[in-house]
Amino acid sequence: MLLIHCPFCKNRNETEFVYGGPVGANRPDPNLVSDEEWVDYLTMVPNPMGPVYERWWHARGCDQWFIICRDTVTHEILENPSEEP
């Protein structure tokens, strides 16, 4: 079980959070990029064996979205969100 550091509520139990997926590329404007680039944005996510940046939502808490850096092998949280969102 993870102890996740919410910028507002501090350390809270993982069960209070909803996972929001790894942080991928920024959403491009579909009218400005090629079909290939658009599909790439829709389907590709980073899948490293090691540190990954990911979004979490404190759904059963303060309702805030934030980004942490977590190791996918050890589950250690390597980087917490900054205090100022």
Added chain:
Amino acid sequence: MQNYSFLSLARNALTGHKNWQKAWRSPPLKEKYEVVIIGAGGHGLATAYYLAKEFGITDVAVLERGWLGGGNVARNTVTVRSNYLRDQSIPFYVKSVSLYEGLTKNLNFNMMHSKRTMVDVVHNYPKMRDLRRRQLTMDIYNSTYEKISVDRVRQLIPALTGGGAESRLPIIGGMVHKDAGVNRHDAVAWGYARAADALGVEMHQRTAVTSLLRANNGDIHGVETVKGPVKAKKVVVAVSGHTTTITETASLRLPLRTMNLTAFVSEPIKPIVDVIVNCSDLGFYFSQSDKGELVIGGAPDSAQSFRRDIKQHVFEDTVGAMLELFPSFKNLKLLRQWGGHLDITPDASPIMDETNVPGLFVTAGWWGGYKAIPAGGLTMAHHVATNSPHPLMEAFSYNRFKNLDYILETGTTTAR
């Protein structure tokens, strides 16, 4: 290959079981093979076997980082079934189930295959409508699915005493899938390995592949291992959760995320349930093994994970849900718990194809890949040997995502 039979058992008993042949050889690693398969799990071994058996390609090496059959083929819940949703999937799994049923005879290895009905316990009407729709598609491909009443559900599963009218989510009915079954996972790995070895395939354990090698023109050239480079014009990646870790070394990107899935077993008890119980609304399923243990599967961890373990809250959720329907299981002790990491595609269907690196084949995205081992191996071998996809796996292409041509199977496995 030494034939296993009652007679050979009796004969070897007389000589104190000292004269059994080794099930497979351990030859030295050569510098070059026609085909290299990475991963001696279910799909890797089955692909090797069918390459030799059906297509006469015997210059094959299966390279395994750990030990043979020690990956996800040993970490699943041995459920074999074909109740899928899409026209592309159902015939594939129907083929796989039928191949499983003949495997003991064909490989001369006792798979302990036990054909038993699977019962889906349903708690809400949208789900029931969805399953009835699945039934209509499955009818086309000769897979059986049938709606049953609550009374019939309770008749088939006497231990199911919860989920009554007073509960928060009362059971409203069930679906019966008569083609399902369970068998012995070690036998599947060892049976394929032994039969492939007899045809000339080499298995190399403790031979981790560190990277893929590409020739100057971009084609696959072989693999780099901890024991040195091995050349091959065709390489098959069958490594489950580590697919992207391997393919990234050839600068190939795949739409895969690696997740951890939970399972655990109870202490052995007298026979209490003779069907496979699937409560997808509550997020668990189980069957009883021949030893009497309840083999229980839960939900995946929410976030990406390469760690084959179990999260306490996922475990608690699964057990809590199970006790709602099976209060008598409260007295059971749980013996073992484990996880396995699998990779999942955006549509929860597998990728079985040659990639855009010529000569590099992947079989990945297996979520519930145990049931697919025979058909997956057969069709992959067909693709590798003939350079064209087998009709049963044609749809599970690498390029389908380019057209967003999804074969959505989310929900037909524990993938949500």
